[in-house]
Amino acid sequence: MKAALIVNLDKKEAFTVAERAVEWFEKRDKEFLIEKRAAYQLGQKKRGADYQQIKREADYIIIIGGDGTFLHSSHHFIGSEIPLLGINVGHLGFLTDVETDELIKALEMIDNNNYNIEKRMMLQTEHYRSEEKINSSYALNDYVINRDPDSQMLKIELYINNELVNNFRGDGLIIATPTGSTAYSLSAGGPIINPRQIKAILITPICPHNLHLRPMVISAEERIRIKVDSDGRSVKGCADGRQKNEIIPGDEIYISGADQELSIIKLPDRTFYTTVKEKMHLA
Template sequence: MILISTVGIFINIKKDEAIKMAEKLIDYLKKNEIDYLVESRSADCLNEKEKKANFKELREKVDFVALFGGDGTLLRAARHFAGSDIPLLGINIGSLGFMTVIEVEAVEKAIDLILKNEFEIENRMMITAEVYRDNCEVYNGFGLNDVVINRGANFNLIGVELFINNQFVSSFKGDGLIVSTPTGSTAYSLSAGGPIIHPGLEVLVITPISPHNLYIRPLVIGGNDEVLADLEVAGSNMKISIDGRCGFDLRNGDQVKIKKAPHDVTLVKFPERNFYRILREKMRIGMI
């Protein structure tokens, strides 16, 4: 059981609807005498300076976090709350909202259920990537959805030599490579032809982007396996990005190591909003 005494609030400040809904939640919390803290930039936008808190303070003081935005807002928050065991509730004000499963009209009901402890939590595995150049680490990062290596504006295809647990698997040329978590399997990986994976599983999905070899197909591997990609490309603009964040420039000969991150992120889940219902409603799976 999670006792809720302080609620954290984090919004996409670029969305007017997110601001309006956060203001309604704050009024609701005040009316019910429930304490709350607001992420710093969100607090400035909401004129809640007395309740302003940075991510470190939020991790230390709140019992769950309400996020107002789209899936991108949840992805940003996941990096800050990974490993904290603080449940995140995503309220969808985006276009798709596959991970932010609560719609705006159901916010108060969802908060009521959380305060009554009538909810479940689920841990989602995260992913990490390291870039090595001349045997020295030059970049590292982690995220919830995926690691993407792409050729950017380069006209030349990327050559990839793929290893799993230091065992050679295959080599191919193409536009790049996606390694995703189960959560990220319904994002870019799916668009590139990868499979949909239940988020409760601990696996990684390797999906080549437009490979120039007909025999190269997406591959599902164990959650504790390590992926190594040796890269070869003529020209520049090759990049690596994590969860769509601004990429790091890659060079010919770089090695990228990708594996499960050491920390999970915790999401609020309601039994009636199960994975297969969300697939049906959001992705139109099984519908004509």
């Protein structure tokens, strides 16, 4: 199988790990590509490829960095069915759950066809203004609506399947996938959901001014509509921390389970709960 490497060169350790991967491929005379900027830095210019070439030619992709690197890179491969393997040189690393000292083991397991591919659900968001769609995006982790620090609390109306479900004031709202349940939503008090088993949508308020408002878990088949009112200052909507759009009073955000999925390589020697236990230091 032909691999491709994507490397966060802002992290020195990622560069070192990438060199080890290159050495492993070359010793075994394996075909591989490297994202062109990283290829130049690694002295592998002849193997350099842009994302379109990687998408055309690679059988699997190794992303060396943190979860942010994985999220940013993964958007190039939504719906492609090319599986992604994350090597963690960040902090927690729920998406990049293979540690750097496990790199060679992971490469050998893939070479021996000893791995699993998980299909992760995505969110699809649509931003409407005056009944006209002005933006759409996908999210693997979450879509977040948040106020600026110097603005007042937001007034948020939450509809599910066109039925008004809640009307509250707070700092914002997180709409997350099960994959994103261990990210920002968790920090805001949301539950952990096993993305390997369950397709669902999490709705987690951010600092609601309400004693009784709690996170909700709904079916991935349901559709959410959100209306936000503010004091006229900036409100942002952001998919996976990478695409920020200004939301003004009167705008409506529609969110549902997407028609595209992302393929992720998982090694068979760990479960989701093993990862949670190790990353959260639970036991």
